[in-house]
Amino acid sequence: MDIIGHQLFSVSRQLDVCDVTLCADDDLETQRDKLARIMLASMYQFVGLLDADGIMLEINRAALDAVGIRIDEVRGKPFWEARWWVISSETQALLRGLIRRASHGEFVRCDFEVYGQTAGEDTIIVDFSLLPIRDKNGKVIFLLPEGRNITEKKLAEAEIARKNEELQASRELIRRQRDELQSLYNKIVAEQKVSERLLLNLLPYPIAERLKARPELIADCIPEIIADSFPDVTVLFADIVEFTRFSAGMKPERLVGLLNEIFSEFDTIADHRGLEKIKTIGDAYMAAAGLPEPAADHATRAAHMALDMIDALGRFNQHCGYKLQMRIGINSGAVVAGVIGKRKFIYDLWGDAVNTASRMESHGVAGRVQVTDATRHRLGEQFLFEERGTIVAKGIGLVHTWFLSGRTVAPS
Known part of the structure; x- marks a missing residue:
């Protein structure tokens, strides 16, 4: 994008986007800040900002709108205790452990389940990560949490895994049936060889071949x-x-x-x-x-x-x-x-x-x-x-x- 008149974006009049007002007289830095806020608010996945102790400072609009709450309802609260998080006590303990590790400078990532606000609602699976943000001296000042709803992906993966198991079971069944058929065929061939050998012990070879060539021949009689x-x-x-x-x-x-x-x-x-x-x-x-x-x-x-x-x-x-x-x-x-x-x-x-x-x-x-x-x-x-x-x-x-x-x- 070309920079026009020390601006990234040309505004002929006041423009309101995502609770952000772009003005014609905004300087370059002001406009960059506003555009970054628009970008953050418009992201479909959850993105926020915590301090090094896991206290919530900021969260993007997509996360707030998804559960119908305001930023002031969660700002200043521990990340794992925010009202919009409906998670098990085990997941709360997991999140506290992840924040502790991230506050020491480790990038962490895992999947966990988030429950609906009402008991009995379906759960969703979140691909969650924490990125430590350091100052110029290398000290961790902020933590950047990011989460994506991967429920459909996990369901698809589970369905694929189930189909693969069914396919593997079908292949195993086919293999067993093939082996059983091969074993049965081998037995039939062996019995046929015994029968032919016995027939040749009773009859001359040309006569035995004439009998074998007759489809109407049955076990207890000679039809002709x-x-x-x-x-x-x-x-x-x-x-x-x-x-x-x-x-x-x-x-x-x-x-x-x-x-x-x-x-x-x-x-x-x-x-x-x-x-x-x-x-x-x-x-x-x-x-x-x-x-x-x-x-x-x-x-x-x-x-x-x-x-x-x-x-x-x-x-x-x-x-x-x-x-x-x-x-x-x-x-x-x-x-x-x-x-x-x-x-x-x-x-x-x-x-x-x-x-x-x-x-x-x-x-x-x-x-x-x-x-x-x-x-x-x-x-x-x-x-x-x-x-x-x-x-x-x-x-x-x-x-x-x-x-x-x-x-x-x-x-x-």
Whole structure:
């Protein structure tokens, strides 16, 4: 602002503002004093002036108008006892302590509550400070109190804090729910793997996949029959000779453990040679080559497995000191394969080729592998045979058979 005629503000006539009268003949210092009084009176926050002991000397108009009192009602009284202060005894003690500290030259600041003039009215929160004012020698002469109503700010901060707590609680709930869902998902995946493993132990992999792909499949039934015709496969039956007599008096755990050890080795051979294990019945073992996925060398696979089974049982006998023997029968031809059962379903085979393979085993010789002409003709020159001749098979009649006695080349 430009200084005009030794004045800060040009006044053409008398001007009354905030109980202050500005005149055209006011000199510079007088005008500065009046403008400072206008500025002080117009401030929206509480501003006052205390002596070093906390006695009120002056207070701005905004503070007086806010509670409807005059300056002479509070001037000359201790700051903490003024009528317009409605505060608790604890806050009074706090203010006296703050004034004491400020009178020793310390700038102090804190928040405190001011109550309404009438009991039960809402409180307000004041951001309060005391600034020591010193003379040229450094002695504290006055204290400048300043206060701002920060109730809305505090309420907003409290609301933000509450929202943050709710948000944090929501995040924690979401995290717990996420962890619970993840745990549940992991359990479901683990149970699904167990179920799939059990299903694969019951059914060939392609059949299990066909069942899993059917959304209408439910736990206790198969809604549509699964059945396939295979024009050319090889079926193998094996049976431990006189196992019932051998196991008589054997403890159940030992009996099951012994069969499990033998048949587990047969399962390994079936996997290695590419046969599908069909089932075990007591001490009998059934497998097939060329299904559920066709294979041109199905007879060769079955022949290799039969010889491997004879060798595996020999190793078992040598290890355990037993003299167990097997009869193995093999036949080739057309079969029907499918899944039967409502619960505990099984993949099984039917047809004349299956019956004939079973008769090859039951009419066989201990320690030998008996095969039909159908299988013999499919095996070629890589195996050794002994002609047994024609036998009478129950329910079938005359059948010309061979003993599979070995390989012409070392097994792979």
